[in-house]
Amino acid sequence: MAITLYDLAAADADRRFSPFCWRTRMALAHKDLEVDSVPWRFTETDKIAFSGQGKVPVIVDGGKTVFDSWTIADYLDAAYPDRPPLLASPRERALAKFVGAWTDTVLHPGLARLIMADVWAHLDDKAKPYFRESREKRFGTTLEAFCADRDSKLAAFRQSLTPLRATLQAQPYLGGDGPDYADYIVFGGFQWARVISTVQLLAADDPVAAWRQRLLDAFDGLAGKAKGYPV
């Protein structure tokens, strides 16, 4: 039986933009598990109330409900030990936590300043006021001011990728010869941007762009064929 994934969607239900849901979507593909993906919008708290909290990703696997992308990754490795591991040992998991911390505290904040206004523009009419209010409170300014002067921010964003770039110059994936969950954590951020924004995050000759393309092409183009903008 397919695993159900509640997956954040824009006004257009095919536009799935959550970086955290993309971590889970790629993780499910990595483990070659069948997925029944359900579009979910910010204001549809009722629809996932059964999980006891209000955020996606949420998965339902048979009778089991799991939420939070890290918890889901751990669950999938524990529940499907015969499938390719996302993280094969406690130490791999610990090291991937640093990749996750870098993603959450460097990559995502840098992306947010480039694309948050684009996120708002793609939302359905019910979600728009919720999103604007909650984010403007968090950022302490309007979405438009937060995302102003994108060109000058883009240079700083590309500069912030230096550790990622140096790693991917020396090896094809963060996981080495093949991708592991650390790759999906970082890739989720790039896919978030691609689905919701026309911003060209990377120069064509950037090793990060080559890595992103490999992951866009992975699993029969799962992420690359998903509705979004060209990279």
Added chain:
Amino acid sequence: MAITLYDLAAADADRRFSPFCWRTRMALAHKDLEVDSVPWRFTETDKIAFSGQGKVPVIVDGGKTVFDSWTIADYLDAAYPDRPPLLASPRERALAKFVGAWTDTVLHPGLARLIMADVWAHLDDKAKPYFRESREKRFGTTLEAFCADRDSKLAAFRQSLTPLRATLQAQPYLGGDGPDYADYIVFGGFQWARVISTVQLLAADDPVAAWRQRLLDAFDGLAGKAKGYPV
């Protein structure tokens, strides 16, 4: 028979300040290998010419000469598979590479702007002109200008540690419950600073400081007892 380590030293031969040599020193201790540490100074190229290159760390293990801290770590895991692994799998190694890239491109450059003038001040008279000339060429300015206005740089440095801090808030080591080579990579930078500079890099309540203290205390205080300044 003890492994010989050629280890970068200041004018005072007991002051061992290379972050890369500290990676190797901690790695040797992790694997519980006996070490015969030889102080080496920047201008003593003759002394390590047998290695076919001019930088430390260099180790000699029986008849085998190995240089470059990453190559040494790989060598130690391959040559001593029954000792505690520095990195237990190709994937762990790949993930540790990202930690290394972050260290080389974020942590070390941030530290350099705080301590490079202190490094120069501790060198022997023969090494001083070499160090000043080579570093001023690299930085495009004098050591004094490069390291000016330390107080304002310290705030930016502490901010740059956010991914490390977030990780160490959630787990005691980058390697999880215990340290692995990724920890020694990052720790090498902090030990570089402690040995050569009085700068107080971290606030006392910083989780990074607690982690550093655990590594200063590790292996009977190997790094903590080494000649340097109090943290």
